[in-house]
Amino acid sequence: MSWTYIEDLHRHEGESVTLKGWMYNKRDSKGLFFLILRDGTGLCQCVVNEEQVAPEAWAAAGAATQESALEVDGVVVRDERQVGGYEVQATAVRLLSPADDYPITPKEHGIEFLMNHRHLWLRSRRPWALMRLRNRVVMAIHHFFQERGFLQLDAPILTGNAVEGTTTLFALDYFGEPAYLTQSGQLYGEAMAMAFGRIYTFGPTFRAEKSKTRRHLTEFWMIEPEMAFYDLDMNMDLAEDFIVHIVQDVLQHAREELAVLGRDLAPLERVRKPFPRLTYSEAVDLLRSDATRQMLDERMEALRQEQAALEHERAENRAAYDRAKKWKKRQIDAREIEINQRIEEIEEMLRNLPQWQESARTFTWGDDFGGSDETVLTWHFDRPIIVHRYPAAVKAFYMKRDPEDDRLALGMDVLAPEGYGEIIGGGERATDLAFLEAQVREHGLPREAFEWYFDLRRYGSVPHSGFGLGLERTLTWLAGIKHLRETIPFPRMLGRLTP
Amino acid sequence: MSWTYIEDLHRHEGESVTLKGWMYNKRDSKGLFFLILRDGTGLCQCVVNEEQVAPEAWAAAGAATQESALEVDGVVVRDERQVGGYEVQATAVRLLSPADDYPITPKEHGIEFLMNHRHLWLRSRRPWALMRLRNRVVMAIHHFFQERGFLQLDAPILTGNAVEGTTTLFALDYFGEPAYLTQSGQLYGEAMAMAFGRIYTFGPTFRAEKSKTRRHLTEFWMIEPEMAFYDLDMNMDLAEDFIVHIVQDVLQHAREELAVLGRDLAPLERVRKPFPRLTYSEAVDLLRSDATRQMLDERMEALRQEQAALEHERAENRAAYDRAKKWKKRQIDAREIEINQRIEEIEEMLRNLPQWQESARTFTWGDDFGGSDETVLTWHFDRPIIVHRYPAAVKAFYMKRDPEDDRLALGMDVLAPEGYGEIIGGGERATDLAFLEAQVREHGLPREAFEWYFDLRRYGSVPHSGFGLGLERTLTWLAGIKHLRETIPFPRMLGRLTP
Missing domain, CATH: 3.30.930.10 (Bira Bifunctional Protein; Domain 2)
Structure with a gap:
């Protein structure tokens, strides 16, 4: 049986197609399921309307969990607001195989966990x-x-x-x-x-x-x-x-x-x-120059300012948290993760930069460039x-x-x-x-x-x-x-x- | 300095170009050298005329040995008879580096020697x-x-x-x-x-x-x-x-x-x-069939006839050898190498085919195909x-x-x-x-x-x-x-x- 890949949907506007893939995400509303299907070529929202599909299709949409394998028949509709620019109004949904407790969820996972599940x-x-x-x-x-x-x-x-x-x-x-x-x-x-x-x-x-x-x-x-x-x-x-x-x-x-x-x-x-194009000797001169010292000073100052701003935002968010609505709380939580990550990066940079500055200032002609020297050079x-x-x-x-x-x-x-x-x-x-x-x-x-x-x-x-x-x-x-x-x-x- | 690759000569008919490469072969005639240059993209004959080039160019052409590196300036002339369809009438030849006693010559080399010099x-x-x-x-x-x-x-x-x-x-x-x-x-x-x-x-x-x-x-x-x-x-x-x-x-x-x-x-x-498309079972039936036995009998008969013809040709060539001119002797020598190789192949095939025939006839359903079974199958x-x-x-x-x-x-x-x-x-x-x-x-x-x-x-x-x-x-x-x-x-x- 032939089917259509999500990346080719733009060639099938208004047509009936079959998609084959896995469930990436699902929302429901009264009498509607919004299934985001992934097939490796892209994502597509499939709208399942209880009144317009057979009971088996409605049940299949309901039973679909993250990464369950699905087939969806439906009509391709252009919709700029949707991921990929198209959505499919489902006429049938078939659950091919389930995926119970898929280990990778939208929540944060550590890198070792993700690498073990590569x-x-x-x-x-x-x-x-x-x-x-x-x-x-x-x-x-x-x-x-x-x-x-x-x-x-x-x-x-x-x-x-x-x-x-x-x-x-x-x-x-x-x-x-x-x-x-x-x-x-x-x-x-x-x-x-x-x-x-x-x-x-x-x-x-x-x-x-x-x-x-x-x-x-x-x-x-x-x-x-x-x-x-x-x-x-x-x-x-x-x-x-x-x-x-x-x-x-x-x-x-x-x-x-x-x-x-x-x-x-x-x-x-x-x-x-x-x-x-710089000769090695020109690059060494640049590394040891006042221009490099000053450029790194400016970078450090900019990082300190960014850090202060982030800490301020985080404090404000925390203060507002208790009074916030549920959706706003989710937003604040997500933003806090971002802020913390960036602050960690900044702190790491601020630990490193003084050493990099010193290493650049005292670089000896004849040595090979280290990773930090290359980084500093390219920042110019x-x-x-x-x-x-x-x-x-x-x-x-x-x-x-x-x-x-x-x-x-x-x-x-x-x-x-x-x-x-x-x-x-x-x-x-x-x-x-x-x-x-x-x-x-x-x-x-x-x-x-x-x-x-x-x-x-x-x-x-x-x-x-x-x-x-x-x-x-x-x-x-x-x-x-x-x-x-x-x-x-x-x-x-x-x-x-x-x- | 820019130059032209031999595979691009067709775009430069009538123009002056520079070729860079290695000498693949050389003939000389009075006042002329015919250098076959190779540059990795193809071969091209470069004609060096003593009266039309400087003495250094003439000397360079003379000194060039197999696989010496050369640069040749010259004019591109269309000539269907030449390898690649073009030749270059040299205006200058520069010897970049020599290659004394290049180990791979036009004569026969054993495969181990060639592999050692891959x-x-x-x-x-x-x-x-x-x-x-x-x-x-x-x-x-x-x-x-x-x-x-x-x-x-x-x-x-x-x-x-x-x-x-x-x-x-x-x-x-x-x-x-x-x-x-x-x-x-x-x-x-x-x-x-x-x-x-x-x-x-x-x-x-x-x-x-x-x-x-x-x-x-x-x-x-x-x-x-x-x-x-x-x-x-x-x-x-x-x-x-x-x-x-x-x-x-x-x-x-x-x-x-x-x-x-x-x-x-x-x-x-x-x-x-x-x-x-054959199922394995169909392939097994075909292997064990009379059709396979007969096909292999016919192949063996054809090989025996080919061998006899080659042996006859070889004997005739040998008989004519002593009276032959030098160029004809070279031709006979080259042909004898070909004939001997082919006879060796035929003898090997004639040793193998009866075994392959027997192995096909007695093939047991459930076994995997061997190389000879695959070969016999595809011959159909x-x-x-x-x-x-x-x-x-x-x-x-x-x-x-x-x-x-x-x-x-x-x-x-x-x-x-x-x-x-x-x-x-x-x-x-x-x-x-x-x-x-x-x-x-x-x-x-x-x-x-x-x-x-x-x-x-x-x-x-x-x-x-x-x-x-x-x-x-x-x-x-x-x-x-x-x-x-x-x-x-x-x-x-x-x-x-x-x-």
Whole structure:
């Protein structure tokens, strides 16, 4: 039997349709049930009128609990006030299966509880929006590269050598040989760029890092383009076009999802070319500058004012609570949760900012940027920035040195605005075989693991560049949320391997 | 500096362009070099005329060896006889880097040698065509599902429980807990279908099988759609549309790649709806039939005739060899390699076919089909076939039973024609919680690993179906090649973990 998806209702105005889905919410009024049905593509209100349906349909509507599976026949009516812009006036309701005591209710749940129920939590509105956004971004990435003639070619997940040391690798037994889960497809990407000109890999990567921060997952997806004959400037141009393309695509095609997430669109709308480009040294100067000290002072002052205003509002609400009507009490309760959350965030920021300010002021040339340094840097700008020409010592051994200053590597990072930090890391690759051999020796790496990689410099070596974009970090920024773990269907973190 | 890719030359007829790439082949004639350049997007002949270029350019062309990196400036001339349809009349040639003694030459190399040099072998014509085909098929898969409103959502690679036993799983240590690499994203796909309606996963999957056949990889890519409210028939319809879509896309957009692979297009052009659908019982009857015995007798007879003809041709060639001119000798040598390969294949087939015939004749209802049974079955048809309603005992525990015959599971496989066997396996999923709990008990599986999966039946269980397509098996068939290992950039097999 065929049916109609909620996202297609606009093509069936005035027609009779069948919807199949799950009950998301229900209100009743005398002789009426208002069922909000969800089918994965959207939500739709189905109005069931006791006088217009058979007794079985009325009973089915009455028996439907949250997440019960339902079929509803009815007529599609345009109604701007309704979620999705349409409602269905039911002519029949069939209860397919019940859902007694569905564990996720509209009340507050702790994050651990929700993560333990991730298989069900995905049905809620916010994960729905995030996963739809993820799909949209994945396809925007494919479109970007395919339109430019790149091939998607996969690097292997299982690798035979721990090329960058074993500390952050997951190891396994491969029929008696040691094997490791890939941390990056880059070296393979380089081989494929020499064969196909321009390629990108798109696959899962793994880091066995024992850190449990909101920017870490142990399993995450990376997109790594690699281009023969590209120098650092071309690489930065491509990264810039890439980010602009993704943001424009999302602004065009994921507005409903961004609205569900409460995303402020203004910062995304400001993401236009050109991105400010700073050398590492310029970035260090900016970090240590009076401008940074002052910017952070102003931020702290603004946060203190916001906190005072929130505390004032909370006190007023509490004072009014006892005399308030029932619906108003519910509103006050909901607002108190919001206020408390925001005050907690502000307090955390106010604890952190003085340390970040001090760390910026005393930053030493040659060190790598920490997360707070990246955040502080991006607060100076209204769009992503590119930082390039890092000290060679803090970057991977295979990066090309700056011909104008041998201390520097031709690496570049793209830092997302609004404090989200690094979403892209890349650079121009060293082409010189003797240099690479010396690097492997100096870093104490196993030479035999690199023999095949060295072949790329023995046989027709050319200038080439590439970068890696972390999918989940990018989504975290686009969605304007705090924690990476919500951007992947089933996150894997320290201590989190199920469901 | 900007340049032109060879695949874009048709837009630059009569213009001056710069090409960047690697030398694929070279001929010389008095005062002329004919360089075949490859840049990853195609091949192009560059004609260097000593009288029309500077001495440095002439010297560079002379010094260029196989896989040396080059830049060539020149004028684009249409020439149907040339590879790609265009040639470039060089005005300048710059040698970027040499490639001395490139290990892969036009002569025969053993497969182990080529696999050990996979990072370089990818530059050769056949891997080039196969990887371009792969990229094309990957995008055709995305288009198919996205156009129908499916979301791509990834199942996790690292899983906490060995839900189907540990014998074919790769295990690893996840911060002190045991973890396993996924064999299939299906159970997660089911959870996501209940949240999003229709989804597909597209990711690497792993099998620690100790078999080293041409149909096995330990790391391969699977596409697994899962659809709420789909029954078995809808599932088969979708699989059929899906295969037709992929084949049509490839026939439209990958003709050059198929030509390089020497693929006979006729069998692909016959892939049209409807696919023959056989129940397992019908397939068993067909296997055991006189028609199968006779079909295999005819195949053996045809092979014996082909072998005799080839042996005759080889003998004639050898007899003519001593008197032959040098170019003719080269031709005979090349042909002898082809003849020997084909005779080897025929001999292998003639050894196998009597066993396959016997195995088909004596096939017992209730057994699972082996590779040879699948091959024999598909030889009866000119397009893919769907076999459905298997004995429940040979299928996964979570399959729905046939309401009309409880011995049967509502599973279905799509078998590719030309003997390629299974490319899709799937079915309708059991919805009944008590049945699933009993299945888990009977199979001796750890119940706690399935608690979250059981939740999908506790809260709004609905009919649903899905299937998995093996990317590399599908490519092996589309390309018309023998071995899966050539369809993935860096294959992982028993004993093969590098490069």
